Amino acid sequence: MVGYAFMGRVHSQAWRSVAAVFDVPRPAMAVLSGRSAERTAEAADTLGWAAVETDWKRLIERDDVQIVDICTPGDSHAEIAIAALAAGKHVICEKPLANTVAEAEAMTAAAKEAAARGVRSMVAFNYRRVPAIALARRFVAEGRLGEIRHVRAQYLQDWIVDPEFPLVWRLQKDKAGSGALGDIGAHIIDTAQFIVGRNLTGVTALTETFVKERPLAEGSSGLVGQGGGGEKGEVTVDDAALFIGRFEGGALASFEATRFATGRKNALRIEINGSAGSLSFDFEAMNELWFYDAAESDAGFRRVLVTESDHPYVGAWWPPGHGLGYEHTFVHEVKDFLEAIAAGTDPTPSFEDGLQVQRVLAAVEESAAAGSRFTSVED
Amino acid sequence: MVGYAFMGRVHSQAWRSVAAVFDVPRPAMAVLSGRSAERTAEAADTLGWAAVETDWKRLIERDDVQIVDICTPGDSHAEIAIAALAAGKHVICEKPLANTVAEAEAMTAAAKEAAARGVRSMVAFNYRRVPAIALARRFVAEGRLGEIRHVRAQYLQDWIVDPEFPLVWRLQKDKAGSGALGDIGAHIIDTAQFIVGRNLTGVTALTETFVKERPLAEGSSGLVGQGGGGEKGEVTVDDAALFIGRFEGGALASFEATRFATGRKNALRIEINGSAGSLSFDFEAMNELWFYDAAESDAGFRRVLVTESDHPYVGAWWPPGHGLGYEHTFVHEVKDFLEAIAAGTDPTPSFEDGLQVQRVLAAVEESAAAGSRFTSVED
Amino acid sequence: MVGYAFMGRVHSQAWRSVAAVFDVPRPAMAVLSGRSAERTAEAADTLGWAAVETDWKRLIERDDVQIVDICTPGDSHAEIAIAALAAGKHVICEKPLANTVAEAEAMTAAAKEAAARGVRSMVAFNYRRVPAIALARRFVAEGRLGEIRHVRAQYLQDWIVDPEFPLVWRLQKDKAGSGALGDIGAHIIDTAQFIVGRNLTGVTALTETFVKERPLAEGSSGLVGQGGGGEKGEVTVDDAALFIGRFEGGALASFEATRFATGRKNALRIEINGSAGSLSFDFEAMNELWFYDAAESDAGFRRVLVTESDHPYVGAWWPPGHGLGYEHTFVHEVKDFLEAIAAGTDPTPSFEDGLQVQRVLAAVEESAAAGSRFTSVED
Amino acid sequence: MVGYAFMGRVHSQAWRSVAAVFDVPRPAMAVLSGRSAERTAEAADTLGWAAVETDWKRLIERDDVQIVDICTPGDSHAEIAIAALAAGKHVICEKPLANTVAEAEAMTAAAKEAAARGVRSMVAFNYRRVPAIALARRFVAEGRLGEIRHVRAQYLQDWIVDPEFPLVWRLQKDKAGSGALGDIGAHIIDTAQFIVGRNLTGVTALTETFVKERPLAEGSSGLVGQGGGGEKGEVTVDDAALFIGRFEGGALASFEATRFATGRKNALRIEINGSAGSLSFDFEAMNELWFYDAAESDAGFRRVLVTESDHPYVGAWWPPGHGLGYEHTFVHEVKDFLEAIAAGTDPTPSFEDGLQVQRVLAAVEESAAAGSRFTSVED
Incomplete structure (x- = not known):
């Protein structure tokens, strides 16, 4: 490692x-x-x-x-x-x-x-290996949502709201590539595309850096040693990135990644509306998937506690209601990886999947730089 | 009347x-x-x-x-x-x-x-007269949220998901002007601007009509009489309108109005993130305002049940915990109107406020028609 | 009146x-x-x-x-x-x-x-006329919960937590009969029996008066005029009443009424577990009924927004998602009363139903006075 | 092991x-x-x-x-x-x-x-090592709830609602001692006493066995080999145990442990009302503690996401919002045990603490057997 x-x-x-x-x-x-x-x-x-x-x-x-x-x-x-x-x-x-x-x-x-x-x-x-998200994908694949019309995804954090938070490597473009966009925006792009089974085709975007200078961080970057004495450096990445767009098949997308959502700690939220049902998820309650089935009488969003033995990954762990945590998504990830190696198959998400996400990120940056002009995701 | x-x-x-x-x-x-x-x-x-x-x-x-x-x-x-x-x-x-x-x-x-x-x-x-929304405005005005960074507003309904739902007047441009945009999008634009105390300055937008033809409605439009026998007419308004944009002062906006959010009945939702705190509201639970105060130890979003005698409008009604309903927003509206008449003052929202909302709607339509180009709201 | x-x-x-x-x-x-x-x-x-x-x-x-x-x-x-x-x-x-x-x-x-x-x-x-509670009764009557095993009911308020709150008539036994028990305990007894369609048969109870003396209230009791100058009078009713017991048919009951549940304003809460499903309700969110259907795959408690036209009483009001408030339960009550008068039938709940609740209250008081001995509800 | x-x-x-x-x-x-x-x-x-x-x-x-x-x-x-x-x-x-x-x-x-x-x-x-529960204890110890008036605890599961679920060792008195009472009731007794810092002094109780016979289980008990062919054996423990009672200092208790709460998977729920505030917790959302502070203006129950570095145990794990799961309570347990061994101190809960819980269980059984008579917890 x-x-x-x-x-x-x-x-x-x-x-x-x-x-x-x-x-x-x-x-x-x-x-x-x-x-x-x-x-x-x-x-x-x-x-x-x-x-x-x-x-x-x-x-x-x-x-x-x-x-x-x-x-x-x-x-x-x-x-x-x-x-x-x-x-x-x-x-x-x-x-x-x-x-x-x-x-x-x-x-x-x-x-x-x-x-x-x-x-x-x-x-x-x-996040593909959160049981609730894997279950969401299963629901969409089984047609339980019908035709997908809306995908609403947010990844909200608040760890740099304080302007005195230092200029760590994640706030430097040369190290991190981008800010909220690549760090957490990438997650909701991949997760949404994974659940829906279709890709984003185009976007119109805005990005913003709310705090443009920050104290130099000690020990966490190449800037170290230059710092001390209250010196500041420029934040070279976005604090927030928003875009709306379209998926293959016509669904509308509304995406937002930000590190300035005060009070939201790790709120990776996805809501999907289809012609036959809807789904809603928030990682801050990661063991829950909310599902609305329009076909049932007295319908309502139901809180599926994704801890049953027939739910993805869950059977290997504890009895129903004994929830999993953040780290278990990584256990599932390496389990799938090891299984693929043993089986001689290619695991997913592949580097190609990662490349596709990278292209969406590039389209977002391009649109934001060009007056929010609608920008296609290149193949 | x-x-x-x-x-x-x-x-x-x-x-x-x-x-x-x-x-x-x-x-x-x-x-x-x-x-x-x-x-x-x-x-x-x-x-x-x-x-x-x-x-x-x-x-x-x-x-x-x-x-x-x-x-x-x-x-x-x-x-x-x-x-x-x-x-x-x-x-x-x-x-x-x-x-x-x-x-x-x-x-x-x-x-x-x-x-x-x-x-x-x-x-x-x-909706300005929902006690929780009036309280939200009070919180912002008092500075309890600090500097506003994000305004996230959605108005989600699902009453026309069924493609057999008829072509009522609200789906005809000549009668209704626009679809979800003017009907419910107008509400979140006004409500958000009311709470924040600032106006939207520019937008980049997408609109969509998912179901392009619908059965002619009996008795509800000028089309009546032409219909019957399963004839269909064109839907001439948007089913959904999404936009992102900017407020005076630099806050980012993410707005969405749709009639295709299966399972959401009247979900006027607003979330506001400021440097010192955040607010969240959903009309489907209209007596609750969620407030996050970053200054307190062991902070968390708290569910303020807006039914206390010192909350806006509420003192005149019932004891704490005995909630109000949709219709009471109109009682508050006419109460404020009658009071203004009696006092010889101009009530709000004024026609000028209505005109400003109209200009945002126009900017949304213009942007959507022009490849989502960022479009300023005209004064 | x-x-x-x-x-x-x-x-x-x-x-x-x-x-x-x-x-x-x-x-x-x-x-x-x-x-x-x-x-x-x-x-x-x-x-x-x-x-x-x-x-x-x-x-x-x-x-x-x-x-x-x-x-x-x-x-x-x-x-x-x-x-x-x-x-x-x-x-x-x-x-x-x-x-x-x-x-x-x-x-x-x-x-x-x-x-x-x-x-x-x-x-x-x-509270029988809350649409969600009427719907709950319908669910039980239709067998959607199967055999009822548990009824858990609480009515939680907090308006007299402050020991300086005065000795109003509701705190005097000669006026009010009892305290939390008769005022709000009576509501959960009636509501639970109404939903389940069966009566309580016996109870074992505890009651408590946490604050035993309070300032005399001006204008609200026969004690007025004696008061002033910080004088206090004895609280002669219970502040809280708890009991567990049994229903006809064998379901277990757990009930609690209190005016000392800090932060709970009008939390009339009922949860019912049956062999085939469960229900949960809280009046602080009175337009919602939570329903668990054990027969469905990926089951979960679902939040039924009780605002659809086929829900009890609701069709006469507003579109889905436009919730009702506390006062509307009374509109439904007088509507049912007027309809019964017009139809020449006896409305419910009858005085006899009220008498049965009174007998449960009496059994609770008797049990509490007798070392919590299990006490049958007399016919 | x-x-x-x-x-x-x-x-x-x-x-x-x-x-x-x-x-x-x-x-x-x-x-x-x-x-x-x-x-x-x-x-x-x-x-x-x-x-x-x-x-x-x-x-x-x-x-x-x-x-x-x-x-x-x-x-x-x-x-x-x-x-x-x-x-x-x-x-x-x-x-x-x-x-x-x-x-x-x-x-x-x-x-x-x-x-x-x-x-x-x-x-x-x-469960003492759930961060939210350890935080709850801290809140009570710091006086943030004031004088405790109510402790409401439930442990709700549903894994034996099906009458065909077999007669495993947990349903046999000679192996398990008791049913829901000792298995999960013991947890809420310990957890509640831990949070409040005081012990239960007396109880009045009901127990019930809803399903009195079950199929013999293969391989899971001494009954194995006698079974097969659809034979049934007697359930010799309680399916549900309810009690109300009193704590040292005068708080009222309402407790319930059941394996028949359809839809509740592992709902260890505690709600505590004090003169200055309240707490609420449900293990099905184990990373959340709800806290009501009566002293604040516009008070409300707030959802504290117990994932901050200053929360008990949490600092050693992941960043805020990256929740823990069931198994981590055991990591915390052995960590505290190892630290006590290293420090030469006695860890808690001690066997004596376990004995006190056992005495409460005994008082519950004794009360239930004696017509729910109020029964003191022996020292």
Whole structure:
């Protein structure tokens, strides 16, 4: 695994737990890679990795490594993933797949070439593995919503409302690619397209950076050392991105990603209206899926507690009503990845799926830069 | 009162109740006007009007009429309102103020001229009089939300999801002006601007008509008589209208009005995020306002049951927890109107406020027609 | 109508509105009776009554009175109701029917005798007329819940949590009979029995008076004039009453009525579990009924917005999603009463139903006084 | 660890995860004990235990075992725990502590004796370690609720509503001690007393067994082999247990535990009303605590998402809004246990706390057997 910050920690939990819950081989947690020898060793000890490397290139050379899990910021994804695939390692890569469409295209090409050699790759859109979201997809696929008319998706957070919050790497375009758009907007784009089974075809967008300068962050960026003494740096990414648009098949989209929704902590919300029914979901209550079936008498949105044994992923865990948490989406993710490797099939979401999301992100940025002009998502 | 359909019925309830609850003079319910003598007489009897006229021009000539309440479709608002004001009658007019900006401008001019003579006018955006919405405005005005960053408003209904629902007047452009946009979109535009205390300055929009033809409706339109035998007519208004945009002061807007949100019956929903707090409201639970105060420890969205004696309008009604319903918004509306007349002041929302909403509607239509180009709201 | 306080006000709203909404004859609001000539005249003017009397005995002698509506405290119900029935007036009487079982028995006997003469009577348990509660009863009657196992009912208020709240008549046993038990406990007993269609057969109970002395209230009791200067009087009723028990047919009951549930304003809550489904209701969201149908796949409690035209009482009002409020339960009550009079049938709940509730209240008090011993409800 | 069924699985998850998240020594998962050699070996492999024993007596003799985790049915707790403590092993024991007060007393005596030797013991009431419940206790301790007046607790499940559900060990008195009462009633008794910081002093109770006979279960009881062919056996425990009662300090209690609440999957619900505020919690939404602060203007129950870094246990996990699940309560439990061992202090809840809960259970059974007579909880 490359990287041991937030994503590295939660991925480690997943690798550690997966074989105790699902019927997959127990993965050996071989090597953790990070730039600082000392801090990487400390993290490996805490998180349960057997060895450490300070250069990811050494990690992908090792014979005891079959899978490379990329948990670094987006600017390094392409280089690491392409090298790992070339070295014959299966790759699971955090989202967004890359910081640009060009990088994502290169990665997708590498993934296709590797797949021909039996080397698998997956982009880690973990929210697909929320049981309620997997159930939502099942409902749409079964036709229980009829023809889809509206997809309303929001990803609302509030962790940078305070203008004194520092200029961490996620607020720097060179590291993160974009702001709320790529970080959390990417999730709702992928999740919505996953549930509906269709892609966005065009968008009209607005983006905004509410707080344009922030205190330099200590230790979290290349800016470190320049800072101190209350110096500020420019925020080079969006704080919020909104777009409306159209899906294949004619459904209307209304999307919003923001880090300025005071009081919303991790509100990935999706509401879908079809001719026969509707769905509603909010990750802040992740074990619930709300479903409206227009065919029933005395209809109403019903709160399906997605903890039954016949719900996706859930049967392997606890009895009904004993809910899951955020980390379990990653357990499901690596379980599906391990199963695909064992079965010799290509897991989803593929790098190509990640590329498609990247193209939507690019269309949003292009539209926002061009007076909100309606912009097609390029194939 | 002119008109006795849905709006006429609920306005009648308001005129009948207002003086028993609020300290205003009891209005005499003098004359009801409608085209059909028989049906108007029947409605007058049921709703409690003392006399009837079959021509609204006669109604506004009568000496026993001081107030004219216009509850007709939008295409007749301008003519009736201007004539009534000219005749020295105070006018309360249903929304949207008119079907075009030009009509609304003429009405606004007439209202200003009448106001100089002490004749009052008001446009009936009743949702301003929901206690929870009036309380929301109070919170914003008091600064409890800080600087406003996001305004997210939706008006979701589902009454025409069925493609066999007939082509009633609300689905005809010549009668209704527009579809979901003017009917319910107008409400969220006014309500949001009312709460925030600032206006929308520009929008980028999409509109859609999902069901393009519908069975001709019997008795409800000029098309009657041509129909029967399963004939269909063209739907000439939007089924759904979405736009994103900007408010004065920089807040971002995300708005959606639709009649195709299966399972949402009258979901006028508004969520506002500010630097110090947030608000959330859904008319389907109209006695509740959700408020997040970022300053408090262990903060969370709290469900304020807006039924306390110090909440707007509520003190005159029942004890805490004994909620109000839809019709009471109209009681509050006529109470405020009667108080303004008695006090010799101009009530709000004024025709000018109605005109401003009309200009937003026009900008939405213009943007949607021009490839979603960002379109400024004209002054 | 006798009495013009809270109940008098809301009953007046009902009499005024009923004929505009439902197809019943418009009742003439003839005479209001109260002890103080001046204040009764003022109330009659505000509430729309044509005449006043200062002695209820004069009111029931009048020829222009066909219906007597009793909105006084419980200690006067028996005398007024029995006299009015004897005088051939139809009687609607506020709940609880009386302050003792003996009074209630006498009233019931009088009602039976009067019914033989075509004179009708009803006890005003208005919550039966909440559309959601009437729908709940329909669900149970249709067998959609299967065999009932649990009935969990709470009526939670908080208006006397403050120990400085004064000693109003509702806190005096001689006026009110009991405290939370008779005032709001009576409502959940009636409502639960109404929905389930079966009666409570026995209970084991606890009651408590948390604040045993309170400031004397000015103008609200016979204690007035003795008070002032911070004097206090004894609270002679319960602040809270809890009981568990059994229904006919074997369902278990858990009931609680309290005025000390801080933050709960008028939370009449009922949850019913049957072998095939469950229901849940809270008056603080009175337009919603939650229903769980165990037979459906991906089951969940669904929020039925009880505003559809095929829901009880609702068709006469507004379109779906345009909710009703507290006062409308009274409109439904007088509508049913007027219809029964017109049809020559006995309306429900009858005085006998009120007597049965009184017997449950008596059993609760008896059990609480006897070390919570299980106490049968006497027939 | 002794036992590898539901509790054994979730405890294994906890032992595996604890050191990666909290700053405690990584526990070596040494030995799993179970009666069947084959099935125990299989479970040990899946769950990550290094060795197996088929006799728990051998397990407690082993030198490589410092901690014994008892996950068996209640009838074996006393023997195993007392032996393990005698052997100098720290003991964590599943709840209820025992099947009888006498057993619990013996265990408590053994625990006290062991504590004098530095050997620690804890009863595994895991719900104390739900962050929201730990936060609730903090609120009460800080006085934010004022004087407590009402404690309303329910534990509602529905897994045996179907009369064809078989006669598993949890439905047999000799194995389980009691039914809903000891299984889930014990949890709400402990949780409520934990939050309030005071004990129940007396109760009046009802219990019921709705389905008195069930099909014999294969493989799950001593009855196995007698069964087959549709034979049935008697249910010897309660399906539901209800009681009302009093706490030290005068608060009123209303408690209910049932396995017949159709649609409620794991609804451990607690509502507490104090003179200054109220709390409400439902485990089906375990990351939320609802808090009402009567002192604030425009008060309302607020939904505190208990995922902030200053909330109990939460700081070690993920960012705000990224919720935890059921299993994490066990991680917190073993973390506290390991910390107490390391610090040389006695962890809570102690066996004595478990004994007190056992005495409440006994009082409930005694009251229910004696016509619901009010029964004191013995010291």
